[in-house]
Amino acid sequence: MNNTYENYAGLLGGLKHAGMLFYIINPYENVFEKYEDVPDYQLQVWFSFFVLIALENAIIYAKKEKSFRLNDHVTSLSHWILQETGRIIFRGAEYYAYISIYQNLRIWNLSWNSVWTWYVTAIAVDFCYYWVHRANHEVLFLWAHHQVHHSSEEFNLVVGLRQSVLQHWCSFLFYLPLAFFIPPSHFVAHHQFNLIYQLWIHTTVIHDLGPFEWIFNTPKHHRVHHGCNLYCLDTNYGGVLILWDRLFGTFAEERKNEEIIYGLVVNPQSYNPLFLQVFYVASMIGRSLGMGNSRDKLAVYWKGPSWQPGLPRLGLDEFKVNVTSRIKYNPRMSNWQNFYIVLHFSLVLYTHVQLYVEKFETQHILSGATIINNACALIIIGLLFDRSKFANILELIRCCSYLYFLKNIQNSLVTYTYAASCCLWIYDIFKFLAVW
Numbered sequence: 001m002n003n004t005y006e007n008y009a010g011l012l013g014g015l016k017h018a019g020m021l022f023y024i025i026n027p028y029e030n031v032f033e034k035y036e037d038v039p040d041y042q043l044q045v046w047f048s049f050f051v052l053i054a055l056e057n058a059i060i061y062a063k064k065e066k067s068f069r070l071n072d073h074v075t076s077l078s079h080w081i082l083q084e085t086g087r088i089i090f091r092g093a094e095y096y097a098y099i100s101i102y103q104n105l106r107i108w109n110l111s112w113n114s115v116w117t118w119y120v121t122a123i124a125v126d127f128c129y130y131w132v133h134r135a136n137h138e139v140l141f142l143w144a145h146h147q148v149h150h151s152s153e154e155f156n157l158v159v160g161l162r163q164s165v166l167q168h169w170c171s172f173l174f175y176l177p178l179a180f181f182i183p184p185s186h187f188v189a190h191h192q193f194n195l196i197y198q199l200w201i202h203t204t205v206i207h208d209l210g211p212f213e214w215i216f217n218t219p220k221h222h223r224v225h226h227g228c229n230l231y232c233l234d235t236n237y238g239g240v241l242i243l244w245d246r247l248f249g250t251f252a253e254e255r256k257n258e259e260i261i262y263g264l265v266v267n268p269q270s271y272n273p274l275f276l277q278v279f280y281v282a283s284m285i286g287r288s289l290g291m292g293n294s295r296d297k298l299a300v301y302w303k304g305p306s307w308q309p310g311l312p313r314l315g316l317d318e319f320k321v322n323v324t325s326r327i328k329y330n331p332r333m334s335n336w337q338n339f340y341i342v343l344h345f346s347l348v349l350y351t352h353v354q355l356y357v358e359k360f361e362t363q364h365i366l367s368g369a370t371i372i373n374n375a376c377a378l379i380i381i382g383l384l385f386d387r388s389k390f391a392n393i394l395e396l397i398r399c400c401s402y403l404y405f406l407k408n409i410q411n412s413l414v415t416y417t418y419a420a421s422c423c424l425w426i427y428d429i430f431k432f433l434a435v436w
């Protein structure tokens with residue numbers, strides 16, 4: 001399933017995979033006997049998706065609807081890089097339980113080369129996704145991870161990339177019943193197609209798609225899902241089909257007369273991706289420890305985020321915060337800081353892309369060092385956006401460490417950039433100390 005990593009150079013030809021963003025896929029060209037032969041479709045589709053992101057930004061700019069926010073965009077992309085790094089490291093390990101059940105315990109043999117198996121899998125995976133997603137919102141232990149996806153106060157295509165590093169690990173159990181009859185090759189393919197479809201529905205530039213809205217999940221339905229207005233909470237869980245929500249009573253129509261406020265009900269005031277990945281887990285543990293008895297301490301983990309002792313599992317609306325307006329968290333940055341962040345984020349992106357290339361697979365120490373450097377860079381970029389007083393000293397340490405350990409793995413231009421960055425932060429720290 002990771003063969004495509006060997007051929008990342010073919011990325012520019014990736015526009016031919018654009019149909020995959022909308023589940024427009026030829027079943028006859030995408031059935032495989034062995035799960036190892038299933039391509040990494042997510043890798044194939046990134047280029048098309050980034051073209052779509054550029055198009056969305058151009059439309060928003062042309063309409064003068066709202067300004068682009070660098071801090072929010074970069075933070076969403078940082079989560080994507082962290083999750084993709086996890087995907088490269090785990091190498092599909094979360095599929096092994098599925099494969100093992102299919103090989104040892106299956107009760108029905110659906111033919112791998114039948115087009116009917118392809119369609120049955122598409123629907124079955126989407127059905128499971130509905131319940132995975134619903135559980136992610138209704139069980140606090142799972143929500144503590146899924147909340148990462150909902151932590152943006154914006155709603156755009158880049159938010160579709162904002163995911164918890166552990167998201168797949170929180171979900172795989174829900175798909176295991178399919179292993180009793182669906183071949184792993186079909187499951188691995190459709191699990192990817194299902195997630196890929198859900199990227200394009202994160203946008204405000206598409207308003208209403210007519211009859212399509214009845215059956216499929218669309219930007220209109222997913223905007224409601226990302227809202228923290230009271231009517232939006234715990235609704236529209238569907239992945240590809242919105243029919244599941246209509247069937248199981250969780251569907252909510254977008255209201256024309258009520259502006260949707262995006263983000264968590266109480267949104268964290270931070271752009272630090274590490275903090276955003278873990279803060280809710282810490283808060284959940286604290287909440288559990290604060291309960292009066294051991295039964296409630298345990299109940300915190302499996303009941304809903306709005307549950308309190310004495311209330312139903314999902315809480316009651318009268319005790320929930322009804323968010324109707326919000327001042328977005330948007331600390332001001334100077335132009336040179338924005339330029340610096342764009343420059344170093346581009347370097348992270350560049351080295352991240354190289355992780356897919358074979359030469360990095362054979363040099364594990366350097367790959368590991370690159371991953372650590374990238375993760376530190378993304379965290380410090382978040383601290384810079386937050387105007388943390390420790391950001392400059394931490395960035396100086398990172399740039400010096402890069403020059404000491406990693407300068408030989410990139411070209412000299414990157415080395416000069418890091419050297420100049422060191423000088424910049426030394427100057428910044430001295431300037432700060434002089435004022436202080």
Ligand SMILES: [Zn+2]
Pocket residue numbers: 133137146149150225
């Ligand atoms: Zn969700």
Ligand SMILES: [Zn+2]
Pocket residue numbers: 149160202222226
């Ligand atoms: Zn979403």
